[in-house]
Amino acid sequence: GPKVLQIPSHQIIDMGQMVTLNCDPVSNHLYFYWYKQILGQQMEFLVNFYNGKVMEKSKLFKDQFSVERPDGSYFTLKIQPTALEDSAVYFCASSLAPGGVSYEQYFGPGTRLTVL
Template identity: 95%
Template sequence: GPKVLQIPSHQIIDMGQMVTLNCDPVSNHLYFYWYKQILGQQMEFLVNFYNGKVMEKSKLFKDQFSVERPDGSYFTLKIQPTALEDSAVYFCASSLGLGGRYQDTQYFGPGTRLLVL
């Protein structure tokens, strides 16, 4: 089936530095998402993105976070500067259509494990 790729699979970074997490979504999908999962806790919605704009974001999506997808390339999550509490697994997802009654299936990547020291 459709696959979402995430690069890198693991990232270790010093607190205060910048990190960019890359997502290669399903090729014809239009909606993109990031989720955060702290070890042992549930996966939580961060943000969704369509047509170059953030559509919804949660309170976890701090000012230090930003997303973009320049020219149809990777969908990226940038954290600048990083903090210790940013250590988590970040999952990217994409879908063809929006939610609502005909909520389209979100396809997830394998996650990027981020460790902030």
């Protein structure tokens, strides 16, 4: 089936540094999402993105976070600067249309971010 790829699978950085998480969504999908999962807890919605714009973001999407997808390349989540509490697994997802009733969100395998 359709695959969402995430690069890298694991990233270790020092607190205060910048990190960019990359997502290669399903090729014809138009809606993109980031979710955050702290170890042992549920996956929580961060942000969704369509047509070059953030459609909705949660309170977890701090000012230090930003997303973009320049010219159909990777959909990225940038954190600058990073904090210890940013350590988590970040899942990217994409859907053909707004995820919900009729359109499945396809998830990538996640990027494990460790902030030291």
